[in-house]
Amino acid sequence: MPSDPSSDMLAIHGGPRALGRERFKWPPPDDGVRAALLSAWDDGSWGRYHAEHTGRLEEQLARMHDVELASLCCSGTFAVELALRGLGIGAGDEVILAGYDFAGNFRAIEAVGAVPVLVDVVADGWLLDVDQLEQAASEATLAVIVSHLHGGLADMSRIMKLARRLGLAVVEDACQAPGASVGGRVAGSWGDVGVLSFGGSKLLTAGRGGAIVTRAADVHQRAKIFCQRGNHAFPLSELQAAVLLPQLALLLERNQRRREAIARLLEQTAGLPGLRPQSDGAADAAPSYYKMAWRYVPEELGGHSIEQFVVAARAEGLPLDTGFRGFVRRGAKRCRKLGDLPHTRRAAEGTVLLHHPILLEADETIDALARGMAKVARAFAAVDRPDSTNQETP
Numbered sequence: 001m002p003s004d005p006s007s008d009m010l011a012i013h014g015g016p017r018a019l020g021r022e023r024f025k026w027p028p029p030d031d032g033v034r035a036a037l038l039s040a041w042d043d044g045s046w047g048r049y050h051a052e053h054t055g056r057l058e059e060q061l062a063r064m065h066d067v068e069l070a071s072l073c074c075s076g077t078f079a080v081e082l083a084l085r086g087l088g089i090g091a092g093d094e095v096i097l098a099g100y101d102f103a104g105n106f107r108a109i110e111a112v113g114a115v116p117v118l119v120d121v122v123a124d125g126w127l128l129d130v131d132q133l134e135q136a137a138s139e140a141t142l143a144v145i146v147s148h149l150h151g152g153l154a155d156m157s158r159i160m161k162l163a164r165r166l167g168l169a170v171v172e173d174a175c176q177a178p179g180a181s182v183g184g185r186v187a188g189s190w191g192d193v194g195v196l197s198f199g200g201s202k203l204l205t206a207g208r209g210g211a212i213v214t215r216a217a218d219v220h221q222r223a224k225i226f227c228q229r230g231n232h233a234f235p236l237s238e239l240q241a242a243v244l245l246p247q248l249a250l251l252l253e254r255n256q257r258r259r260e261a262i263a264r265l266l267e268q269t270a271g272l273p274g275l276r277p278q279s280d281g282a283a284d285a286a287p288s289y290y291k292m293a294w295r296y297v298p299e300e301l302g303g304h305s306i307e308q309f310v311v312a313a314r315a316e317g318l319p320l321d322t323g324f325r326g327f328v329r330r331g332a333k334r335c336r337k338l339g340d341l342p343h344t345r346r347a348a349e350g351t352v353l354l355h356h357p358i359l360l361e362a363d364e365t366i367d368a369l370a371r372g373m374a375k376v377a378r379a380f381a382a383v384d385r386p387d388s389t390n391q392e393t394p
């Protein structure tokens with residue numbers, strides 16, 4: 001058993017792990033959240049329908065996105081549906097989305113009775129290919145869902161111009177990019193409706209929760225009416241809002257730290273075989289990195305599968321995983337597709353994702369992460385898989 005921590009032997013073969021056994025917990029320890037919980041205990045707001053936290057959170061989200069109206073709800077997944085309902089989308093309508101996106105976004109379109117229209121993602125990334133919008137839109141197409149994904153930010157200025165010309169409403173899914181900015185504006189503030197998530201893994205978390213932000217009073221009103229069943233049927237609680245407020249105050253500072261960590265990581269992993277990083281996507285972009293994505297190129301990694309790579313990386317302690325499955329295989333009964341979506345296929349089959357909590361760690365941990373990625377990539381690149389029946393990892 002090798003004890004030399006600089007050994008190249010992979011952890012799956014008994015070598016030393018690149019990162020220790022720490023698990024990069026999320027949510028992180030946070031004095032502000034603790035104080036908010038205690039204060040909600042002291043004043044009883046934790047158990048009330050109405051107190052001041054939800055109203056304050058809506059106000060702050062509206063201000064942060066430079067819009068008049070924000071409404072809280074139970075999840076980001078539901079917030080996407082609520083955005084569509086607010087826009088008045090329903091049976092017989094079509095909504096465009098990328099073939100590679102969060103699974104719930106496809107379901108949200110179905111939930112309002114509309115039909116998803118799939119367009120491809122760009123050749124070198126994970127964002128909707130804007131060049132396909134015009135061709136994809138039919139008479140029945142009323143909206144497009146645009147998601148900022150995996151550290152990439154969609155070119156919203158261009159999308160909004162084109163959408164206006166085509167008569168499409170834009171739902172801007174910023175669940176992975178709270179507080180990010182693109183083209184000089186906050187992600188989520190460009191679209192006719194912006195969508196946020198406060199789910200348990202997200203950069204702002206209350207365990208569950210979501211929100212929509214908009215300038216359009218009619219959209220806000222329709223969404224509100226949908227939720228009102230004598231009581232709010234899909235609410236975010238006062239207690240959830242209470243723990244989100246102190247996190248919102250730290251968001252931009254934490255986003256900045258995450259960007260620095262990613263810059264450091266990319267510098268140290270530049271030129272590694274088989275791993276092509278996400279680029280910022282648009283000019284003038286400041287991402288917030290809920291996930292960071294690499295394209296996995298098996299031909300440069302001895303022909304080994306992405307699953308083998310992720311198993312080996314996780315054994316090293318690296319918080320890596322595969323990406324979304326995408327909607328390429330959805331049948332023609334459920335959606336319309338623009339062509340065979342080759343880049344969507346590539347994204348669904350070959351995406352390596354880094355989960356964000358490690359990005360708030362010290363530089364030494366980021367350096368160890370970079371060394372771990374290099375260790376696995378080099379080991380994979382050095383050993384050709386002898387033939388297709390041999391599934392062994394180098």
Ligand SMILES: *Cc1c(COP(=O)(O)O)cnc(C)c1O
Pocket residue numbers: 075076077078102104105147148173175176197198199200208209210
């Ligand atoms: C997480 C996520 C959602 C949904 O958020 P939940 O609050 O978990 O339901 C929607 N869109 C994208 C892109 C996401 O990453």
